[in-house]
Amino acid sequence: MIVERFILASRSPRRAELLTQIGVSFETRPADVDETPRVNEAACHYVERLAQEKALVVARHSPGAWVIGSDTSVVLDGHILGKPRDRADACETLKRLSGQVHQVMTGVALANGSDCHSRLVTTDVRFRRLADEEIAAYVDSGEPMDKAGSYGIQGLGGIFVEELRGSYSAVVGLPLQETAALLADAGFPVWKNWPRSLESLK
Numbered sequence: 001m002i003v004e005r006f007i008l009a010s011r012s013p014r015r016a017e018l019l020t021q022i023g024v025s026f027e028t029r030p031a032d033v034d035e036t037p038r039v040n041e042a043a044c045h046y047v048e049r050l051a052q053e054k055a056l057v058v059a060r061h062s063p064g065a066w067v068i069g070s071d072t073s074v075v076l077d078g079h080i081l082g083k084p085r086d087r088a089d090a091c092e093t094l095k096r097l098s099g100q101v102h103q104v105m106t107g108v109a110l111a112n113g114s115d116c117h118s119r120l121v122t123t124d125v126r127f128r129r130l131a132d133e134e135i136a137a138y139v140d141s142g143e144p145m146d147k148a149g150s151y152g153i154q155g156l157g158g159i160f161v162e163e164l165r166g167s168y169s170a171v172v173g174l175p176l177q178e179t180a181a182l183l184a185d186a187g188f189p190v191w192k193n194w195p196r197s198l199e200s201l202k
């Protein structure tokens with residue numbers, strides 16, 4: 001019997017939790033890629049390219065494995081806001097997001113050898129107005145520091161979000177519907193591995 005091997009090419013604990021949530025068993029291997037945007041590269045192209053590169057770089061060294069890579073960026077007026085460099089940068093980013101609608105773009109890619117398929121998910125998120133003291137307290141919590149756009153919707157930062165149109169899981173870091181669709185297209189519908197808790201009651 002051939003047992004398929006799945007690898008999550010990520011060091012993000014959120015992505016690992018989300019992939020576990022839909023019933024996929026996998027190993028993790030961080031992908032080190034250069035995250036510098038190309039000159040004049042549109043945010044949507046950048047995000048999908050990085051997801052592909054993360055998956056492909058790990059797939060190259062993992063023959064036969066199915067590798068999932070992902071990238072999330074926060075985009076305000078077309079400008080990519082990545083992870084904060086430091087405390088001041090996080091405060092500045094949160095001030096820019098205050099009272100505004102921004103986009104969270106997440107790319108997800110599935111690679112096998114040099115073959116790679118990907119999807120891009122864009123979600124509109126509206127922040128309410130944030131007070132300066134609130135921003136300072138949030139940055140002091142440390143939560144923004146490893147997150148695109150300097151916030152985590154799944155954490156303390158959830159209180160900033162007034163409205164969301166799109167995919168909540170994509171904002172957290174891995175779009176579940178699209179990830180499952182990529183796996184299904186490759187011949188691995190995730191539901192086949194779900195537990196059968198009620199089977200004995202039939």
Ligand SMILES: Cc1cn([C@H]2C[C@H](O)[C@@H](COP(=O)(O)OP(=O)(O)OP(=O)(O)O)O2)c(=O)[nH]c1=O
Pocket residue numbers: 009010011012014015030031054070071072073074083104146147148149151152153154171172173
């Ligand atoms: C907007 C937002 C981002 N994030 C996180 C998801 C990603 O981990 C991170 C964006 O950075 P990424 O560069 O996409 O990912 P990463 O460096 O954490 O992990 P890897 O490249 O190894 O896969 O921001 C949240 O956790 N919550 C949010 O609400």
